[in-house]
Amino acid sequence: ETGVTQSPTHLIKTRGQQVTLRCSSQSGHNTVSWYQQALGQGPQFIFQYYREEENGRGNFPPRFSGLQFPNYSSELNVNALELDDSALYLCASSGGVVAEAFFGQGTRLTVV
Amino acid sequence: AQSVTQLDSQVPVFEEAPVELRCNYSSSVSVYLFWYVQYPNQGLQLLLKYLSGSTLVKGINGFEAEFNKSQTSFHLRKPSVHISDTAEYFCAVSLPNTDKLIFGTGTRLQVFP
Numbered sequence: 492e493t494g495v496t497q498s499p500t501h502l503i504k505t506r507g508q509q510v511t512l513r514c515s516s517q518s519g520h521n522t523v524s525w526y527q528q529a530l531g532q533g534p535q536f537i538f539q540y541y542r543e544e545e546n547g548r549g550n551f552p553p554r555f556s557g558l559q560f561p562n563y564s565s566e567l568n569v570n571a572l573e574l575d576d577s578a579l580y581l582c583a584s585s586g587g588v589v590a591e592a593f594f595g596q597g598t599r600l601t602v603v
Numbered sequence: 604a605q606s607v608t609q610l611d612s613q614v615p616v617f618e619e620a621p622v623e624l625r626c627n628y629s630s631s632v633s634v635y636l637f638w639y640v641q642y643p644n645q646g647l648q649l650l651l652k653y654l655s656g657s658t659l660v661k662g663i664n665g666f667e668a669e670f671n672k673s674q675t676s677f678h679l680r681k682p683s684v685h686i687s688d689t690a691e692y693f694c695a696v697s698l699p700n701t702d703k704l705i706f707g708t709g710t711r712l713q714v715f716p
Contacts, residue, residue: 522702524704531709533607533695533707534706535706536703536704539703547701547703581646581647585702589654589700590635590652590697590702591649592649592702593649594639594646594647594648596644596645597645597646
């Protein structure tokens, strides 16, 4: 059983650029959720994908978008980066045991 | 809408002392309740969860939590903490069968020797 892996672990982008973050879900899981965790805050729900379809979205602007692939891995894309997008982005996969989401180690995004 | 309040941003405690981390939630419907732990530069690890049934839930690493519906609370406890318990602890809720978590702002547990 493989865990949830995210890539890259760290990256630095310039304001206005675009970024793609990746997540490989745990084996047997068909649901991926993305969270943004600003420094000193709790994670905030961005959106969720279930079997390649968006299945709920938090209070984030449309420049945050995502994809889920047939193997249930997922991407988070952020366009027109702003300084406030600097955060730890967490991916969680679920769909196995009821109400049990497994988190990756996160991608630390710094926007300068 | 659902919300979670963690009343203490930081909790300092000496090793081998008991600890309680407080969590209150707000929801007009039944929710699932969770505690997660986050070690520095890592993701979140599930400590325990309450779905239904017995209100006392036991988790990993000797932690337990009690669901109190009348007080809308889900406080986390450990009778004797270790240095290795130093971490950030997050309380969270979700609507049943959604896996969409709403987190509190976290409590930093600092264990001193």
